[in-house]
Amino acid sequence: MNCPPAKQLLAALLMLASLNILNNRQAQAELKLPAIIGDHMVLQQGQKNPLWGWAEPGEKITVSVNGQTHTTTADAKGKWKVTLDPLKVGGPYEITIKGKESITLKDVLAGEVWICSGQSNMAWTVSNSNDADLEIMTANYPKIRLISVPQVGTQEPQDDFNGKWEACTPQTVANFSAVGYFFGRQLYQTLNVPIGLIDNAWGGSAAEAWVNRKRLEEEPAFKGLMERWQQTEKNYDHEKSMAAYKKRLDQWKAAVKKAKSAGKPLPRRPRAPRNPLTGNHRPSNIYNGVLHPTIGYGIKGVIWYQGESNAGRAYQYRELFPFMIQNWRDEWNQGDFPFYWVQLADFRGEKPEPADSDWAELREAQTMTMSKLPNTGEAVIIDLGEAVDIHPKNKLDVGKRLARWALANDYGVKIVYRSPQYKSMEVEGNKAILTFDHVGGGLDLFDINTPVGFTIAGADKKFLNASAKIIGKNKIEVWSDAVAKPASVRYGWADNPILNVQNKEGLPLTPFRTDDWTGITAGKH
Template sequence: MNCTSAKPLAAILLMLVTLNSFNVNQAQAEIKLPAIIGDNMVLQQGQKNPLWGWAEPGEKITVTVDGQSHTATADDKGKWKVSLNPLKVGGPYEITIKGKDSVTLKNVLSGEVWICSGQSNMAWTVRSSNDSDLEIMTANYPKIRLISVPQVGTQEPQDNFNGKWEPCTPETVANFSAVGYFFGRQLYQTLNVPIGLIDNAWGGSSAEAWVNRKRLEDEPAFKEMMQRWEQTEKTYDHEKTVAAYNKRLDQWKAAAKKAKTAGKPAPRRPRGPRNPLTGNHRPSNIYNGVLYPTIGYGIKGVIWYQGESNASRAYQYRKLFPFMIQNWRDEWNQGDFPFYWVQLADFRSEKPVPADSDWAELREAQTMTMDALPNTGEAVILNLGEAMDIHPKNKLDVAKRLARWALAKDYGVNIVHQSPRYKSMEVKGNKAILTFDHVGGGLDLFDVNTPIGFTIAGEDKKFVNASAKIIGANKIEVWSDEVAKPASVRYGWADNPICNVQNKEGLPLTPFRTDDWTGITANNH
């Protein structure tokens, strides 16, 4: 063969190799899996676990793991789904998914899977929490697995997201949810089983953004809210808003330059516009963009930290919050799985005299959700907040209070888990005798040996600070010389209440009021 004929032959061979490689890559791409299903994932023990993906329409898919085999046929859109029988706790397992090509998932474990959801206090990272240097350097837990869902706001349900399961290491934990990680670590250390944590929290999010839009539109209680959003959707022009902002920005630049020349402080830079149509308040935006691609994945339950963004509509939250939980349960098709949340912390300035509070009303709505739905629970953190920071850094104790609920209710651990809660009031003369449930080892006090945080009012609804005394393991006597005949007692009823009652295990008394007088958020929808 001469040299001149070798070049065309080499070109032909290269083309054939390239085409063959292309065909192999195409074949390998035929079976596609969502991000929630992949290497390093944790499957929920003790139950069947759905696995799903995409292939060619009509393609037969066989899934095998640990001696079991399941088959499915891709539908006309290419989607297939199987249900694995429960796997023995532990692992690691390999799962083979075979059709025209084959995919093997490696290092899969069987254990406990929890979703870590809500707004910024759940999204708050280990890196930004107390003792982050110590927590990060010791976060070597190969049997704890982490996955985070990016923030995508849309009205179109998303089948997938950009993410992957990873073992817990100092590198992977630093930017993970602090409450989620500390919660999962407590479960792991107590139960000694693999833990899977799905972080889908979105800072600043409103509860309605997490709910299926059709469900919201069908509920009369949310008619006014949905009508407002429909109007926004019809009229909002983001390009016009950006253009107006750029004009203000040019004016600011000129003013800042002038101020600098004159040796004066520059004016505050105008804040850039946020598109409400793709943001974290629009009804169903987060449901579609963040929650939807994980719905149906086998889980044990959910921990939730949200409510700040709904505080101005606290009365509405009485309906909205349990409505959201029920929506998740209905669509997950996994029964009434556990759902535990964090009550709002103390925040804003302390006030020396009784006053109305939307945060107090939101806390009340959260507490009421325990009565509205089964398998729910509330971690009270009225003593863990920071007056000047809506993001308190102590996430470890928050997580421990959530973990108490899970350990006691779901894993059979004999541990006090619920904060004391108001049960009843009896009036004797000018004194109100309050009885409480869930007192654990008995009512106790922190820091000061007199109960503080109580206010009292007569039928005139004028509250004053009250004196109080513990008169039994589950009883407190409350009074004020200014109120001859008590009609209502409140406790911790403020944005940032000054209060000190707890049980002997250190769980704070749940804030409450004995009246049902109309609150300041009653007409906000």
């Protein structure tokens, strides 16, 4: 249908006016801050802290707080940044940001800021942990501040996310990381300073998804990993996968109807395909979508609980995990900030005889990382797992063991913080004499008065369950009458080992092996 000329002219004028309004709005960019910078946030005390945002290109920005003022100009893309001088611990402070518009940030505190990262065991909430009702009802800590980063998987670096800082209350803590909360609460109760916790964990995530892709592509050690992903990116068709799924779903519905009429058990519903291109394993997906919007925000350090998704490639993790940590440190430009992680817990069925274990190899890779990078540490929880649940509910002790590392290393608190760790072995006849470091008050036993969890092998590499005896504050004697000349001793070398050695402070002996024989995950990428 043709419009009269007058109406055509009016429509054209209205469209032109709309475009002018739109162009003016785009030209006059509003003063904007990322979600990580807002009301109720905690700034890291004792150091300079970057603040940034967006405005009209070329716009002059002035930031003022507690007697200090900083001025900058937005660049050609509208990005601006200033660096605050250190703020005295406490607050609350008000931060005023002025350009053509003005923003005032209220209730800002200065204290200790930690990132809580990893996969599902870090993401595991307070509401799903032990004594959730008691923990939630008593979580009134207005000087502990929480912020969570949504799960976005992408190859395009994101500058912002949907989230906000909130004070810790029974309402806000329930869906927050349990390990993160218990860690932060212990710091707060010990140090009596404000605590900021940034939860960016993503369940099921692989370590390579947390790393800058360019860095991965430049490292020869990860050539096989990247080639595998390049093939997936080239060949995967999500629409095709969804079409096949819908076909299986129709078949399932028909089978359910038939089973009901026959009084037979119902078949299991098929699972919808996950798109690996937007998921939590694709290299750099989480780095871009989750980590990138927070890079540069002033922090004290990171706590990390991940590794389950990489267990099948544990040997690769020996390089990948420290590579990831170094990548974060490089991009944060804040030096070798503390990075403490949780070693994998015991999981799966207990086995009466020695066997290979990819989880044991992943734990070994985690432990190795402490000798590769400074200012790193490992909380051992080989005694806290559950055989039938990959998510052990006791997150309180996990948080406390991480907190021991931070309190001792970063805040000068005189406590035992590190699990005993294998140092050396000497062979005397058919007995192996093991010496350990970091034993605290001395080696001790839990539950029964005989050490369990040791296996021993001769040069034939056939491991047998071994007898053991504590013979000093830091020494254990291990033997088997069936092994005349020991070549290797292992401890806790299983998915779910039966063991009982700890120090007198209750920190479990770190699982280990004295040999370097090739494991079952060697060469896997």
